[in-house]
Amino acid sequence: MANSNTRQLRIAIVGGGLAGAAAAGALSRLPNVQVRAYERAPAVREAGAQIAVMVTALKVLRRILSPAAWEYLQSRLYRGDGTDGIHHRHWKTGEILTIAISPDTPRYLQEGRTSRVSLHRALMIDVPDGVFEYGKEVLKVESHRQKKEVSLHLSNGETKTADLVVVADGLYSKIRRQYLPETEVKYKGLVAYRINFSISRLAHIEDLPNDSSSFRKGSNVVILSRLETGTYSFAAFLQEPEEFAASLRWEHALGQAGIHRIKGKLADWHPLVTKVLDALPGIDAYPLQEAKWMEHLIRDDTVAFVGDAAHPTAGGWGTGSAFCFADVWALYRSLHRTCQGKETYNIPHALQLFNESRRHFLQRVERQFDYDKMDTKYVNEAVDDHDEFTKRYRERYTLISWILEHDPELWWQEVEAEERHRNIRHDKRLSQL
Ligand SMILES: Cc1cc2nc3c(=O)[nH]c(=O)nc-3n(C[C@H](O)[C@H](O)[C@H](O)COP(=O)(O)OP(=O)(O)OC[C@H]3O[C@@H](n4cnc5c(N)ncnc54)[C@H](O)[C@@H]3O)c2cc1C
Structure with missing residues (x-):
């Protein structure tokens, strides 16, 4: 509840995607804050594709979501009958090569799949009315160090003022480019083909599995999964030349021509893939892009970057x-730690804690992309030798539970404990002077 003697902390969020919506809900729960979020789109908007919600995501959402939002999300997640997350299947024979998650993970934390719309809706349940302003594009932020505040300049000529700006404007972030103009967004060499559709179109497929299945050959991946009741999802990440990817900039819905193109690429894959392709009503295609990740997620003691704005890589183990x-x-x-009952915040201190608790983990993840490329090459060199391919697949594609299941709370506690110890040592030295 607001204390009449202290001014509320003004938090401005840029962007209303998954990161912005999560920030709007969670930060609104802090004491004595006023949260405003500016979203460029004229209304709530999420693509109709599927999204994997990994163990890490669920560990956090269990803490930040209200019981109503958590229950809604759980009701929308599809996990199949098993207890082992997605099945990684041989691209040609369909045999299960590995499972995705640790066997002792409780059911409510096991990875699941849903539509992006449902995930976004779950987050928005916790956002108080009046927090979001739609049709508001932020062009630039400007910090005023002496006044300890920051201005946000909008494309409609308005200027907003805040004590803390949370930048969540996604992979193509204007605000990141403001601070790091040299970082270039580049094509990753893969196009994502995706569609959710009525499962009734697959009624004729007798051997349609109940699980979520991933088929992988080299960098090419196909994911087949039921989603919430009555819906099925097809997703594929396929290598495509840059000219083709560039042509998708304006036209994403490729219809039957797109399906024909994919079928050509996947002709010798497991028959289930072809059967599902034959039943698709159409297909949407998006080129996957990436830029160098930010080394530090904070700027000017007043600006924090979250989500794809901070670590811009489209598609990577389903962990974005x-x-x-x-x-x-x-x-x-971090914000909660620095206010502790006082109802005033030490923003520079909170941002330091935040940055330290995230940047080391994220730098390690970014390095893993390079190891992953090496692993993919190594596994794929054996693609024509079934036994060797299977052996290499099992050996290399089971090593990233430290990413899929990591708990950011533990990293945060580590940093906070170290900081407390440093302060104790510092205080002791002062008392001995
Ligand atoms: C093909 C594909 C498949 C993926 N699959 C998965 C998956 O299975 N599991 C998973 O966890 N992740 C997945 N990801 C990654 C995940 O989608 C992203 O990490 C996540 O959506 C990023 O959310 P965000 O809020 O940071 O950015 P975005 O979702 O891009 O949201 C940014 C928002 O900011 C708004 N905005 C932009 N600029 C401005 C501005 N200047 N002013 C105001 N508003 C602005 C935009 O309109 C948008 O609403 C996938 C990504 C891709 C591309």
Whole structure:
């Protein structure tokens, strides 16, 4: 509740995607704050595709969501009958090569799949009315160090003022480019093909599995999964030349021509893939892009970056949203830690804690992309030798539970404990002077 003697902390969020929506809900729960979020789109908007919600994402969401929002999300997640997350299947034979998650993970934390719309809706349940302003594009932020505040300049000519800006404007972030103009967004060499559709179109497929299945050959991946009741999802990440990817900039819905193109690429894959392709009503295609990740997630003692704005890589182990939520959790914890009942905040201190608790983990993840490329090459060299391919697949594609299941709370506690010890040592030295 607001204390009449202290001014509310003004928090401005830029962007209303998964990171912005999670931040708006979580940060609104802090004491004595006024949260405003500016979203460029004229209304709530999420693509109709599927999204994997990993163990890490669920560990955080269990803490930041209200019981109503958590229950809604749980009701929308599809996990199949098993207890082991997605099945990694041989691209040609369909045999299960590995499972995705640790066997002792409780059911409510096991990875699941849902539509992006449902995940976004779960987050928005916790956002108080009046927090979001739609149709508001932020062009630039400007810090005023002496006044300890920051101005946000909007494309409609308005200027907003805040004590803390949370930048969640996604992979193409204008605000990141303001601070790091040299970082270039580049094509990753893969196009994502995706569609959610009525499962009734697959009624004729007798051997349609109940699980979520991932088929992988080299960098090419196909994911087949039921989603919430009555819906099925097809997703594929396929290597495509840059000219083709560039042509997708304006036209994403490729219809039957797109399906024909994919079928050509996947002709010798497991028959289930072809059967599902034959039943698709159409297909949407998006080129995957990336830029160098930010080394530090804070600027000017007043600006924090979260989500794809901070670590801009489209598609990578299905963990993008988990990283969004983990950033938001670390920021929430850091702000909460520095206010501790006083109802005033030490923003520079909170941002330091936030940055330290996220940046080391994220730098390690970014390095893993390079190891992953080496692993993919190594596994794929054996693609024509079934036994060797299977052996290499099992050996290399089971090593990243430290990413899929990490708990940002533990990293945060580590940093906070170290900081407390440093302060104790510092205080002791002072008392001995
Ligand atoms: C093909 C594909 C598949 C993926 N699959 C998965 C998956 O299975 N699991 C998973 O966890 N992650 C997945 N990801 C990653 C995940 O989608 C992203 O990490 C996540 O959506 C990032 O959320 P965000 O809020 O940071 O950015 P965004 O979702 O991009 O949201 C940014 C928001 O900011 C708004 N905005 C932009 N500029 C401005 C501005 N200047 N002013 C105001 N508003 C602005 C935009 O309109 C948008 O609403 C996938 C990504 C891709 C591309």
